[in-house]
Amino acid sequence: MKIATWNVNSLKVRLPQVLQWLSDNPVDVLCLQETKTVDEKFPVAEIEAAGYQVAFSGQKTYNGVAILSRHPIADVVKNNPLHADEQQRIIAGTIEGVRIICAYIPNGQSLDSDKYIYKLNWLKGLHQWLEQEQQQHAQLALLGDYNIAPEDRDVHDPAAWVGQVLVSEPERAAFFRLQEMGLTDAFRIFEQPEKLYSWWDYRQMGFRLNRGLRIDHILLSAPLAARCSACVIDKVPRKWEQPSDHTPVIATID
Numbered sequence: 001m002k003i004a005t006w007n008v009n010s011l012k013v014r015l016p017q018v019l020q021w022l023s024d025n026p027v028d029v030l031c032l033q034e035t036k037t038v039d040e041k042f043p044v045a046e047i048e049a050a051g052y053q054v055a056f057s058g059q060k061t062y063n064g065v066a067i068l069s070r071h072p073i074a075d076v077v078k079n080n081p082l083h084a085d086e087q088q089r090i091i092a093g094t095i096e097g098v099r100i101i102c103a104y105i106p107n108g109q110s111l112d113s114d115k116y117i118y119k120l121n122w123l124k125g126l127h128q129w130l131e132q133e134q135q136q137h138a139q140l141a142l143l144g145d146y147n148i149a150p151e152d153r154d155v156h157d158p159a160a161w162v163g164q165v166l167v168s169e170p171e172r173a174a175f176f177r178l179q180e181m182g183l184t185d186a187f188r189i190f191e192q193p194e195k196l197y198s199w200w201d202y203r204q205m206g207f208r209l210n211r212g213l214r215i216d217h218i219l220l221s222a223p224l225a226a227r228c229s230a231c232v233i234d235k236v237p238r239k240w241e242q243p244s245d246h247t248p249v250i251a252t253i254d
Contacts, residue, residue, distance in 0.1 A: 001096060001253045002027040005143035005216055006237075007104070007199075007246035011035040011064070014244055015043055019050055021237055026051075027250060028070050029095055031102035031143040035064030042066070057088040065091045065102045065144075082132075083125025090126075092133070098224065098253075099137035101130075103144035108165035116165060119147070123174040130181060140221040142183060145199075145246065147215055148175045150185070154214035156197065166215060184225035186218040186251040187233070198233050199246045206245075207238055218251045227254045 004027045008014040011032065022030065030052075035042070037058045047054045047068055057078040058064035065088060067073060073093040080090055092101040103126070108119035134140060148171045152158040161167045179185065197212025206212065220228055230252040238247040 001029070001098070002250055003029040003031075003098075003100065003141055003143060003218065003253065004248050004250040005031045005033070005102070005145070005218060006248040007033040007145040007216060007244060009034050009036075009244040009246065011037050011043065011066070012041075013242065015046060017237055017240055017243070019046065021234075021248065022050055022052070022068070025234065025248075025250070026070075029100055030068040030248075031100065032066040032068065033064070033102065033104035033145045034062075035066055036061055037064055055091055055093050057091045059088045063088045063104055065089060065104050067091055067093050067095075067100055067102050069093070069095050069100075071096050080125050080129045082129045083122065085122070085125075089122075094137070097139055099133060099140040101133070101140065101142045101144075103142060103146070105144065105146045105148065107147045108171070110165060111163065111168060119165075120170055120174065123171075123177075127174070127177055127181070130178070130183075134181065134221065138221060139223050140183075141224055141251075142178070142217075142219040143249075144217070145215060146175065146217050148172060148217075149213045149215050150175045150217075153194070154197070156195065156211045156213065166213060178219055182222055183219035184222070184228075186220050186225065186228050186231040187214070187249065189225065189228055190231060196233050198249055200238065202245055216246055216249050218249055220251070220253075224253055228252065229254045
């Protein structure tokens, strides 16, 4: 089984790219974030024509998540039942015995912002809910845009990012809390080349100069991590015309 995550930064804009990528990379499961599409306008027909079932939860202009799957999606849950939130940031479903959770973790804006407090509280709620999910699902994968670069090696210039969101100690502690709960960063199971990132700012030639961050992750429960044979970042879509600022991350589960 191949599972992937991709923040598309507007599905309306990137739908042709998503369909092209799926044609080139026929993964079993693709989790999307920042679809920015209300449910009534979600492109179900186009995605089904590509051979995928879909579960989604959206809103206008902001946020929005979806799971695309070649296999049936069962027991779909939208949002965190333990953490009330009007923003559509979580969708979960069971696919081929694997609990797939697609999450768009808040950005936080700045360390002195109310949005940063919201982010940390949101992460606490995620931890609480995941503890319940793990009790029910031994095979669990948490995929998405975490808006957290876990270590300095996940940042193109750590010194330049001091004092900013995505790299602060409380955010990183929340990420490591997930690992303490038994989830493994699939990308770090393997030896990886240096300076591999999943997001680059549109400004100041961020992608061309590789000024990026690794903030899109696939975390796996122990049974899945034991069967994970590869995890890669596919930079190709970031080179396309009018791309998302993120690019896909793919894990292979044998």
